[in-house]
Amino acid sequence: MTLKIGVVGAGAIGGYFAIQLVRAGYEVVVLARGANLAAMREKGLTITSEEGEVNVKFAAVSDKPAELGVCDAMLFVVKGQDSEQAAADMRPMIGPKTEIISLQNGFYGIEHLVETYGAERVSPGVTYIPAVLDAPGHIRRTGNRTRSYIGPYHPRDTALHDELAAALRAQGTDIQALREPMRQIWAKYVVLAPFHAMCSLTRLPVGGWIIHPEMQALYLGAMKEVAALGRAKGADVPDSIAEKQVEITRTSTSPKTRASMFEDLDRGKRLELEPIIGWIVRESEKLGLESPIHKMAYALLRPHRDGTPEI
The missing domain is CATH 1.10.1040.10 (N-(1-d-carboxylethyl)-l-norvaline Dehydrogenase; domain 2)
Known part of the structure; x- marks a missing residue:
């Protein structure tokens, strides 16, 4: 069965991973707001790089998390100062076994997710992908680097992490799943x-x-x-x-x-x-x-x- 992956924070980095996950064959739903929501609903999300332009449309885009439903995994990529609100907003998308993968800068957001949802379902990550959100619905890569790491907050089974990393590598992302990513x-x-x-x-x-x-x-x-x-x-x-x-x-x-x-x-x-x-x-x-x-x-x-x- 195809995994359903939710994305919170489809800006430059979250949007890059959302596009790659769609291309890898996953069902991707996006929790968004404002102009970015309107743009993605109408035209999907576009990314440009030296390799050309790619546009994808998601299974669903909404500002109402209950409409998007419970996901197998959540990709949490909001700015640090938005962590508390975004973590609360996405609660209807979190089920008993939902894995929450954070690709935020630093530790502030990770600590809040652990406090809110528990260490047993939080997976921190780090990425070095250079990109900017030029306009609503449009990402521009500013370099070719894609090195990234994901893994559980505390050592545990990494089958999901391994699967996602392999799928993303097949799309050209240099990503590794680690048992201890800290x-x-x-x-x-x-x-x-x-x-x-x-x-x-x-x-x-x-x-x-x-x-x-x-x-x-x-x-x-x-x-x-x-x-x-x-x-x-x-x-x-x-x-x-x-x-x-x-x-x-x-x-x-x-x-x-x-x-x-x-x-x-x-x-x-x-x-x-x-x-x-x-x-x-x-x-x-x-x-x-x-x-x-x-x-x-x-x-x-x-x-x-x-x-x-x-x-």
């Missing part, structure tokens, strides 16, 4: 939060700031703050990850790469400040750790958290 999530978070902070504070893509030794030192210091927090929480996150990432960012990352927080800041939209940078500050304080770079970044970006301030 190390991969921490490895990304070590880079993610500092990268968001550096791009947003300088208002520049990476090529504009990584060339300066002073910025490299600040970037490294910020990554070490995250690595220290990870170790304090029991994760295997050596400082060497931070040191390697400075060199990778300097030599291998496209100079035009922009953090999504910078994109939102540039467009006057709400920022993922609390779940990405604020979470590090709060969790570090709880554990008696110093995080001066993230504290500074949080303070400087706080006026923009809810969008461009009106003065």
Whole structure:
């Protein structure tokens, strides 16, 4: 029997996976709102890349979760600040055996899902797919990378994860199912939060700031703050990850790469400040750790958290 997969957050990343899952033969239903809902109902969802353009239509698209019904698996890809509302909204789509797979940035959303639905049905994931939602119903890939990982919050049976990963690989997505994915999530978070902070504070893509030794030192210091927090929480996150990432960012990352927080800041939209940078500050304080770079970044970006301030 074909699995029914629900998607909450069909933006750039959620939309990419929704399209790939349809192409893999799954029944995909999408919980959406506003202009994106209207666009997907009328014309489906389109993604463009160097390989061309793909358009798919979903089994159902609605803003009423009860109409979409209970799913075998849910793909949860909303912005961190929308986690609480989205987790509550999707409850009618959750059955006794529904697996909830989160591909959000950081740990804020994962922790809320565990608190709401239980660790036994939550599976965190991480993805490095570069893409933007150019317009309602239209995604643009900004690079070819598709590396992703999914797995259970606590080690358990991974038959579903293995099946989905295999199906997605057949569609060209570089994804692995892991029994213990938390190390991969921490490895990304070590880079993610500092990268968001550096791009947003300088208002520049990476090529504009990584060339300066002073910025490299600040970037490294910020990554070490995250690595220290990870170790304090029991994760295997050596400082060497931070040191390697400075060199990778300097030599291998496209100079035009922009953090999504910078994109939102540039467009006057709400920022993922609390779940990405604020979470590090709060969790570090709880554990008696110093995080001066993230504290500074949080303070400087706080006026923009809810969008461009009106003065």
